[in-house]
Amino acid sequence: MITHLELTGVAALLGGYFVWNLGMYLVALLRAMKWRERARLSAQLQPRIRQELVSFLAGSENHEAIREFIRKSRLDVADALLSFQATVAGSARDRLCALTIEHELIHDWCTETRSKDPIIRRTAFARLAFACSYEPCRRVAGELLRQALNDPDTEVRFYAWRALVQSGTIEEIEKLFEASLSQSLLIRILLTEELRRFAISLCERAAIWALQSPESKRVLAALEILVAWERAVPIPDLGQLLSHGDRRIRIQALRLARLVPLERHDLRGIGRMVVSDDPEASVEAARTLGAVRFEGALPELAHAMRSGNALLARTAAEAMAEIPGKGWATLEELSAGGDLMAASAAAEALHRVRRKAEV
Amino acid sequence: MGDVLNLTTAIDIVALIFLACGGAAIWILWKGCRVLRQIARASVRDDTAILLKSPRVPPVSVIVVARDSSTRTLAFVRGLLDLAFGHHEVIVVLGDPNRANLDVWTHEFSLTPSHRSTQGELRASPVEEAYESTLPLSMLVLVKNPGSEADAWNTGVNAASCPIIAMFDPESEFSQESLLRLIGPMLDDPDLVFAVCGMAPPPPAEGISGSYADIEAARMWLGRCAAFAGGQNMLAPVPGSAILVRRDAIVAAGGFLAGPLELFVNLQGRARNSGKPYRAEFVPEPISHLPATRSFGELRERVIRDQRAMFGTLRRAKDFTGGRFALGWGLPAISLYRFWRPLVETLLYPVTIIGMIFGWVRLETGLLVLLTTAGVGILVSMTSIVLRELIDYRGSDPSRLSRLFWATFPENLGYRQLRNLWLIAAALGR
Numbered sequence: 001m002i003t004h005l006e007l008t009g010v011a012a013l014l015g016g017y018f019v020w021n022l023g024m025y026l027v028a029l030l031r032a033m034k035w036r037e038r039a040r041l042s043a044q045l046q047p048r049i050r051q052e053l054v055s056f057l058a059g060s061e062n063h064e065a066i067r068e069f070i071r072k073s074r075l076d077v078a079d080a081l082l083s084f085q086a087t088v089a090g091s092a093r094d095r096l097c098a099l100t101i102e103h104e105l106i107h108d109w110c111t112e113t114r115s116k117d118p119i120i121r122r123t124a125f126a127r128l129a130f131a132c133s134y135e136p137c138r139r140v141a142g143e144l145l146r147q148a149l150n151d152p153d154t155e156v157r158f159y160a161w162r163a164l165v166q167s168g169t170i171e172e173i174e175k176l177f178e179a180s181l182s183q184s185l186l187i188r189i190l191l192t193e194e195l196r197r198f199a200i201s202l203c204e205r206a207a208i209w210a211l212q213s214p215e216s217k218r219v220l221a222a223l224e225i226l227v228a229w230e231r232a233v234p235i236p237d238l239g240q241l242l243s244h245g246d247r248r249i250r251i252q253a254l255r256l257a258r259l260v261p262l263e264r265h266d267l268r269g270i271g272r273m274v275v276s277d278d279p280e281a282s283v284e285a286a287r288t289l290g291a292v293r294f295e296g297a298l299p300e301l302a303h304a305m306r307s308g309n310a311l312l313a314r315t316a317a318e319a320m321a322e323i324p325g326k327g328w329a330t331l332e333e334l335s336a337g338g339d340l341m342a343a344s345a346a347a348e349a350l351h352r353v354r355r356k357a358e359v
Numbered sequence: 360m361g362d363v364l365n366l367t368t369a370i371d372i373v374a375l376i377f378l379a380c381g382g383a384a385i386w387i388l389w390k391g392c393r394v395l396r397q398i399a400r401a402s403v404r405d406d407t408a409i410l411l412k413s414p415r416v417p418p419v420s421v422i423v424v425a426r427d428s429s430t431r432t433l434a435f436v437r438g439l440l441d442l443a444f445g446h447h448e449v450i451v452v453l454g455d456p457n458r459a460n461l462d463v464w465t466h467e468f469s470l471t472p473s474h475r476s477t478q479g480e481l482r483a484s485p486v487e488e489a490y491e492s493t494l495p496l497s498m499l500v501l502v503k504n505p506g507s508e509a510d511a512w513n514t515g516v517n518a519a520s521c522p523i524i525a526m527f528d529p530e531s532e533f534s535q536e537s538l539l540r541l542i543g544p545m546l547d548d549p550d551l552v553f554a555v556c557g558m559a560p561p562p563p564a565e566g567i568s569g570s571y572a573d574i575e576a577a578r579m580w581l582g583r584c585a586a587f588a589g590g591q592n593m594l595a596p597v598p599g600s601a602i603l604v605r606r607d608a609i610v611a612a613g614g615f616l617a618g619p620l621e622l623f624v625n626l627q628g629r630a631r632n633s634g635k636p637y638r639a640e641f642v643p644e645p646i647s648h649l650p651a652t653r654s655f656g657e658l659r660e661r662v663i664r665d666q667r668a669m670f671g672t673l674r675r676a677k678d679f680t681g682g683r684f685a686l687g688w689g690l691p692a693i694s695l696y697r698f699w700r701p702l703v704e705t706l707l708y709p710v711t712i713i714g715m716i717f718g719w720v721r722l723e724t725g726l727l728v729l730l731t732t733a734g735v736g737i738l739v740s741m742t743s744i745v746l747r748e749l750i751d752y753r754g755s756d757p758s759r760l761s762r763l764f765w766a767t768f769p770e771n772l773g774y775r776q777l778r779n780l781w782l783i784a785a786a787l788g789r
Contacts, residue, residue, distance in 0.1 A: 007723045007727055014735065017385075018738060018741070021742060025741070025760070028748040028749060028760060029757050031754045032756065032757040034754070035753050036757060086408075122402075122403045122404075126403070158404070184547050184548065185415070185547070186406070186543060189409065189546060193409045310476035344476065348473070348475060
């Protein structure tokens with residue numbers, strides 16, 4: 001049975017925790033009020049700063065206005081500068097970056113890269129990555145971004161890579177391509193976009209070396225990047241990859257085959273893959289044959305439609321629909337045939353292609 | 360005298376168990392806060408613009424099981440079609456082949472009969488008719504006879520042509536970027552992440568019922584979402600969540616047993632038993648949430664809906680890999696906290712009051728009951744409000760914070776007891 005003393009103990013325990021909660025509430029309240037004030041100031045300043053920066057980019061030399069904004073809120077000016085990241089390039093971007101030196105914003109960011117708070121640190125590197133496309137800014141940042149290439153924080157490394165893409169030599173870009181092959185899919189996707197404009201240069205050496213690597217993982221990653229560029233690239237000996245021992249590599253090579261000029265015997269090889277035992281490879285092979293409109297594989301595509309695999313039948317029918325004349329004629333025959341799945345897939349493909357033709 | 364002593368002692372013991380439960384709840388909230396801060400610190404990058412245009416991002420099939428052609432359902436589907444994503448399709452499974460309903464759908468989305476194959480790996484009753492839109496919408500409408508919920512979902516998965524399946528709560532409001540934000544963890548570790556669940560508390564609601572709903576949402580977000588996400592294979596979707604699941608994982612699990620919640624729990628159980636570090640990730644961003652409540656009626660409906668879904672899942676626990684322990688201690692804890700505690704607490708109040716009137720229960724014991732039920736409840740709710748504020752690095756609205764903090768008193772001195780009754784009724788009802 002509980003005594004008065006024990007009840008007092010429980011009450012004190014709960015009371016103590018209540019007081020602690022109250023203290024936390026007051027701290028949170030003060031913080032929220034401070035942030036609200038900050039947000040209000042930002043909401044007021046941001047449009048004006050952006051307007052001033054637009055005028056500055058258009059040739060205005062009114063530095064005093066920007067200096068005034070810097071005095072009021074350095075953070076807002078930095079945010080406004082960064083908001084132009086995706087919209088300005090060339091000399092306009094250089095002018096913006098020069099502002100970061102003139103108003104010593106870049107020095108703040110260099111200092112913040114040493115912060116213990118990962119959020120402040122990453123933001124600083126993101127800003128430096130933007131500013132360091134301008135050579136004088138790179139001189140101010142010194143070795144910071146180069147050192148960040150080996151940072152334990154993946155996100156900091158990513159910003160260092162992004163900076164490198166802005167200003168690196170082709171050898172450095174090649175190294176970056178090499179490094180990207182061992183990253184997670186997400187980072188590879190992000191870097192793929194950054195590296196897209198170097199596609200042709202990278203296909204001269206770095207991509208070829210990666211495709212010749214004995215490590216399947218690297219070959220696969222390189223193929224995925226090449227496919228994602230969606231650009232016609234000169235890749236010799238793709239035929240070897242089409243018959244690689246690793247099925248994932250074969251499938252990616254099939255996807256890349258749509259973007260690479262191929263020999264007739266390679267196309268015949270792809271035709272044989274349509275009727276292979278691997279359903280995923282068969283589907284990709286059918287898609288590739290449709291994309292390159294290869295008439296020589298119509299028998300294999302027709303065979304695939306009767307394979308009993310619904311997805312393969314549909315894909316093969318769509319591939320044949322891409323081949324006017326013989327392809328359409330084969331589809332008409334199949335749509336009237338006895339195989340229900342093949343007939344349905346053929347009818348669907350024909351229906352779609354006719355509708356497209358009408359449009 | 361002996362019986363009186365026994366009653367008082369029993370009440371004391373129950374009250375102390377409530378105190379321990381309160382301690383555990385506060386620990387879970389702290390754990391949730393830690394997990395959310397870790398997630399917030401993991402990345403400051405916004406990848407959505409690049410993910411939107413990258414062809415490397417796998418396509419997603421969004422499946423909807425629709426029972427009617429109401430304005431709300433049509434608006435929900437239209438919202439899904441408007442999602443910003445590189446390549447996604449919406450598959451609507453209409454469980455009611457009523458001609459009038461179908462005409463509404465046909466008119467709304469300009470449907471035309473489709474030859475697309477709807478067969479697949481999962482067992483499901485045949486599709487009566489399939490339609491595609493003639494508008495530039497990637498949409499497939501499957502019409503079938505009314506069947507079980509699992510059958511409808513499995514039909515959707517069979518027809519899906521994408522490797523990832525998305526499911527949204529039809530009651531929820533979601534942002535256009537939902538899929539782009541959800542896909543991140545799957546791309547980060549495509550081999551091990553088999554599912555992603557995203558949700559954030561709803562925007563502030565007006566009135567006292569809105570405050571209670573806010574407090575409830577904060578508790579759920581920190582507890583059942585974040586804290587469970589921090590444990591090994593414990594996360595399960597809560598009302599208002601958006602979910603991504605790998606299609607091959609659904610097929611390997613044999614498809615749906617009932618709805619998305621049961622599927623998720625089963626997949627977590629399979630992952631737990633596989634001996635490999637397969638995991639489901641939580642995205643605590645405002646990508647999807649339930650709308651703000653405007654009345655007590657809506658609040659009651661929401662509490663009951665969640666409780667029914669949870670206890671429906673618990674009743675099917677024997678079908679899951681891992682049974683009641685498919686989520687580790689998650690399901691037993693939910694059962695304890697959302698059924699046994701309210702039940703015992705509801706019984707305890709009249710027993711204590713009657714005991715005090717007749718002198719069988721001492722005043723100290725009565726006070727102890729009050730402290731360990733309502734008192735502990737106030738502290739748990741206060742903790743959830745304060746911790747939620749700490750997770751937000753930029754701080755929220757101060758007036759909202761104050762309103763919620765002080766609303767924890769009336770919440771636990773009136774609403775809590777009413778909510779206990781709702782929880783008991785919903786758990787026992789079918």
